[in-house]
Amino acid sequence: MNPHPADPLDHPDVRNASAVGFVAGYAASVGLMAIALMVTLQHEMSYAGFVIAIAILAGLALLAQALLMFQLNLSGAQRWKTISLLLVVPLFVLSIGLTGWMFHTLYPRTMLDFMQVQGNGM
Amino acid sequence: MLVHLQGAWTPWLGRLTLSQIPYNSPIVLGAFVFALLMAVPIVALFTYYRRWGYLIREWITTLDHKKIGVMYIIIGLVMLLRGFIDGVMIRTQQLLADGPRSAAHLQAVHGYLPPFHFDQIYSSHGTIMIIFAVTVVLTGFQNIIVPLQIGARDMAFPYLNAVSLWLTAAGAALVMISLFVGDFSHAGWVGIIPLTELPYSPGVGVDYWDWALQLSSLGTTLGALNLITTIVMMRAPGMRWFRMPFFTWATLSTQTIGLTAFPVLGVALALLSCDRYLGTHFYTAGLGGNLMLYTDLFWIWGHPEVYFIILPAWGIMSEVIPTFSEKALFGYTVMVAATLSIAGLSWAVWLHHFFTMGAGPGVNLVFSVSTMLVGIPTGVKVFNWSLTLYRGRLRFETPMLWAIGALFLLLVGGLTGMMLAIPAINYTVHNSVFVVAHFHTMFLVSVFGIFAGLMYWFPKVFGFRLDEHSGRRFFTFFSLGTVFVFAAMYILGLMGMTRRLDYLYDPHWQPLLIIQEFGIFLYCVSVFYFCKMIYVSIRDRAKEAHGQDVWQTSRTLEWMTQTPVPFYNFAVIPVVHGRDAWAMRRDSGLTATSPDQYEDIHLPNNTIVPALLGGLAFGFGFGMVWRIWWLAGFSLLGIIGLVILRSFADDKGFTLKAAMVRRMERNHEDTGIMTDHISPPVAELMLFQ
Ligand code: HEM
Ligand SMILES: [Cu+2]
Numbered sequence: 001m002n003p004h005p006a007d008p009l010d011h012p013d014v015r016n017a018s019a020v021g022f023v024a025g026y027a028a029s030v031g032l033m034a035i036a037l038m039v040t041l042q043h044e045m046s047y048a049g050f051v052i053a054i055a056i057l058a059g060l061a062l063l064a065q066a067l068l069m070f071q072l073n074l075s076g077a078q079r080w081k082t083i084s085l086l087l088v089v090p091l092f093v094l095s096i097g098l099t100g101w102m103f104h105t106l107y108p109r110t111m112l113d114f115m116q117v118q119g120n121g122m
Numbered sequence: 123m124l125v126h127l128q129g130a131w132t133p134w135l136g137r138l139t140l141s142q143i144p145y146n147s148p149i150v151l152g153a154f155v156f157a158l159l160m161a162v163p164i165v166a167l168f169t170y171y172r173r174w175g176y177l178i179r180e181w182i183t184t185l186d187h188k189k190i191g192v193m194y195i196i197i198g199l200v201m202l203l204r205g206f207i208d209g210v211m212i213r214t215q216q217l218l219a220d221g222p223r224s225a226a227h228l229q230a231v232h233g234y235l236p237p238f239h240f241d242q243i244y245s246s247h248g249t250i251m252i253i254f255a256v257t258v259v260l261t262g263f264q265n266i267i268v269p270l271q272i273g274a275r276d277m278a279f280p281y282l283n284a285v286s287l288w289l290t291a292a293g294a295a296l297v298m299i300s301l302f303v304g305d306f307s308h309a310g311w312v313g314i315i316p317l318t319e320l321p322y323s324p325g326v327g328v329d330y331w332d333w334a335l336q337l338s339s340l341g342t343t344l345g346a347l348n349l350i351t352t353i354v355m356m357r358a359p360g361m362r363w364f365r366m367p368f369f370t371w372a373t374l375s376t377q378t379i380g381l382t383a384f385p386v387l388g389v390a391l392a393l394l395s396c397d398r399y400l401g402t403h404f405y406t407a408g409l410g411g412n413l414m415l416y417t418d419l420f421w422i423w424g425h426p427e428v429y430f431i432i433l434p435a436w437g438i439m440s441e442v443i444p445t446f447s448e449k450a451l452f453g454y455t456v457m458v459a460a461t462l463s464i465a466g467l468s469w470a471v472w473l474h475h476f477f478t479m480g481a482g483p484g485v486n487l488v489f490s491v492s493t494m495l496v497g498i499p500t501g502v503k504v505f506n507w508s509l510t511l512y513r514g515r516l517r518f519e520t521p522m523l524w525a526i527g528a529l530f531l532l533l534v535g536g537l538t539g540m541m542l543a544i545p546a547i548n549y550t551v552h553n554s555v556f557v558v559a560h561f562h563t564m565f566l567v568s569v570f571g572i573f574a575g576l577m578y579w580f581p582k583v584f585g586f587r588l589d590e591h592s593g594r595r596f597f598t599f600f601s602l603g604t605v606f607v608f609a610a611m612y613i614l615g616l617m618g619m620t621r622r623l624d625y626l627y628d629p630h631w632q633p634l635l636i637i638q639e640f641g642i643f644l645y646c647v648s649v650f651y652f653c654k655m656i657y658v659s660i661r662d663r664a665k666e667a668h669g670q671d672v673w674q675t676s677r678t679l680e681w682m683t684q685t686p687v688p689f690y691n692f693a694v695i696p697v698v699h700g701r702d703a704w705a706m707r708r709d710s711g712l713t714a715t716s717p718d719q720y721e722d723i724h725l726p727n728n729t730i731v732p733a734l735l736g737g738l739a740f741g742f743g744f745g746m747v748w749r750i751w752w753l754a755g756f757s758l759l760g761i762i763g764l765v766i767l768r769s770f771a772d773d774k775g776f777t778l779k780a781a782m783v784r785r786m787e788r789n790h791e792d793t794g795i796m797t798d799h800i801s802p803p804v805a806e807l808m809l810f811q
Binding site for chain 2: 101
């Protein structure tokens with residue numbers, strides 16, 4: 001049995017965190033999302049360009065959180081965090097991928113003006 | 123104000139006015155009187171016996187996973203009763219409002235409930251039953267049992283555990299208060315879109331539903347995190363992965379679903395809130411909004427949620443059936459694999475809830491197949507339970523009755539689910555009461571599981587058995603009620619009765635509606651026997667008291683603790699040498715658990731902070747619902763401030779000295795869940811000493 005550390009702040013997982021990283025990660029993800037909001041509000045890109053821009057910004061925000069806020073790396077101490085992160089990948093593919101596919105076939109059948117944007121999507 | 127609101131708004135009270143309190147509705151008034159009749163005696167008893175201090179010291183401030191679990195279960199059972207009353211009202215309205223010549227009572231044109239009121243009742247029925255009754259009770263069981271089964275002293279994060287409880291309680295309180303202040307949502311438990319948008323639902327009903335779900339889902343997510351960490355990190359020495367009791371595996375799968383799926387609900391609701399509060403257009407019908415996106419997001423959470431509800435019940439069945447068959451669970455490893463694969467698959471089937479929305483045939487095909495794939499591990503489980511029963515020495519005590527009942531219901535629910543998974547069939551019965559019957563059969567598997575668990579573990583937690591005699595009556599009437607209500611409902615569905623009707627146009631449905639109402643009557647009788655069971659058991663508790671292992675054939679570690687379980691769980695953390703650790707010890711005669719040497723036990727202090735956070739969360743929710751911005755704002759600031767303050771509190775917990783543990787264990791001092799003054803002190807009270 002591992003004895004209780006006298007001070008919870010001495011726990012290795014807590015020691016791993018850094019205030020600077022936390023603030024930086026927070027600022028970066030808020031900033032990136034603010035940019036995404038602006039891009040959305042401006043309505044200036046083409047549909048495809050817009051989707052790609054938003055996706056890239058979301059990816060960067062994810063990275064900022066993983067690397068800066070949670071200080072993830074591949075060391076053995078972070079084994080469980082790495083596993084959790086890996087488990088997110090199939091969920092991501094399933095939920096975003098299948099949703100994308102569903103809308104791709106749904107729009108042309110239900111929303112006529114989308115035919116021009118993405119073809120008759122079968 | 124960012125969006126245009128109908129009606130008055132004042133800075134102090136937001137949208138709240140005296141006219142929002144429906145004191146002129148006889149039904150709401152009746153509900154109020156009923157609530158008073160329930161509450162006044164409880165308050166009076168606590169005051170008369172001067173137990174308020176005890177309540178706060180030992181329960182409200184507790185971080186003990188068993189007490190938190192018991193409170194979860196009590197909240198869940200209260201909500202179950204409330205949801206049941208809603209159900210009775212729905213059934214009665216449909217019985218009375220069948221056919222153009224049906225009678226009219228109170229303010230209704232048909233039946234006794236006007237449509238706007240009826241819609242609120244079925245919406246609150248679904249929301250309450252799924253989110254605040256079944257989910258909450260099952261969370262309670264996992265809270266109590268998992269740390270005991272893996273040989274831990276508590277959860278990994280006891281403080282967070284209490285925070286989860288109080289967030290859930292805040293959500294439940296919001297639903298309850300909506301009965302007396304304002305309205306509840308009329309858009310179903312799924313939040314039918316775009317009905318939930320502000321132009322179509324300008325009142326506060328949808329907001330109540332929204333914030334109640336949002337708060338409780340936050341609690342559930344934090345709880346999931348806690349249980350997963352507990353299972354991964356806190357297992358006793360020797361408790362390897364494949365020695366874990368099956369219920370623990372079920373919990374691990376369940377909570378993995380919970381941790382991944384509930385954030386999706388949070389996002390879906392947050393976007394809806396943006397539409398309703400900020401005037402965005404995520405789900406509106408025009409202006410670039412996409413209302414199908416809501417349905418998609420909702421069911422990405424919604425289907426995993428249904429497995430979140432059924433997996434723990436299967437876990438309970440997998441503990442009860444071996445105990446009362448007097449042999450080990452058949453095919454443990456396969457069971458584990460089946461459970462994990464169901465958890466995985468549950469993420470790939472959500473579209474079967476809207477086959478009819480109009481996606482391409484390829485999409486429907488893929489989701490149809492993936493849905494049917496779930497049937498394979500589910501079938502495997504059914505066979506494994508049957509083979510556990512096969513050639514077992516069966517004992518039909520109440521927990522076993524409930525477990526076997528659940529097995530039958532699972533067959534019916536699973537097979538009708540398979541029917542619904544075929545798009546061609548689905549097109550004909552979607553949104554009929556056939557679907558309603560399907561998912562009620564499924565949820566009733568969980569409810570049967572809950573009662574199995576209640577009968578099974580109650581003696582462990584409280585030290586005395588529940589009365590077997592009225593327990594059997596309770597089971598009988600409940601099962602018969604189930605048969606009458608839902609067999610008739612399946613038939614009505616195939617006859618074309620659509621769901622959520624406040625007025626039924628077809629008088630031919632009358633006979634089946636009468637059968638359903640008769641079933642509801644049987645349910646009411648069963649509620650009486652439930653109350654009787656609790657009353658008789660408490661009255662005769664001395665007679666029904668017993669030692670560690672009440673059923674004599676149970677198999678897992680929780681039965682090794684003293685009964686009732688002391689607040690420190692195990693005097694000495696056990697070392698595990700195999701699967702079914704307690705059965706192994708019993709078979710080799712090693713049941714004497716008093717060790718040669720006791721050790722110091724470190725436990726966290728109790729604290730009032732989680733309950734305060736829950737109260738502030740309720741204030742925040744109520745403020746948002748009524749758009750009382752100062753209340754919402756101050757509550758939110760209060761929450762943030764308290765969390766920061768608590769993180770500076772230098773609370774190292776307290777240590778129970780080995781000598782003390784020895785004394786309590788040797789003298790058989792009562793250290794159980796109801797005792798006063800032995801468990802950890804309240805941190806805040808120590809400031810004054
Ligand atoms: C073998 C497993 C299952 C299959 C194949 C299955 C299949 C389905 C299908 C195809 C639907 C959509 C029907 C429609 O709306 O047209 C459905 C609805 C539903 N099922 Fe299942 N199901 C299964 C298990 C469960 C379980 C375990 C639960 C819950 C404990 C559950 C709860 C529900 C609920 C709540 C709905 C509909 C909710 C609503 O529309 O309000 N199902 N099921
Ligand atoms: Cu589903």
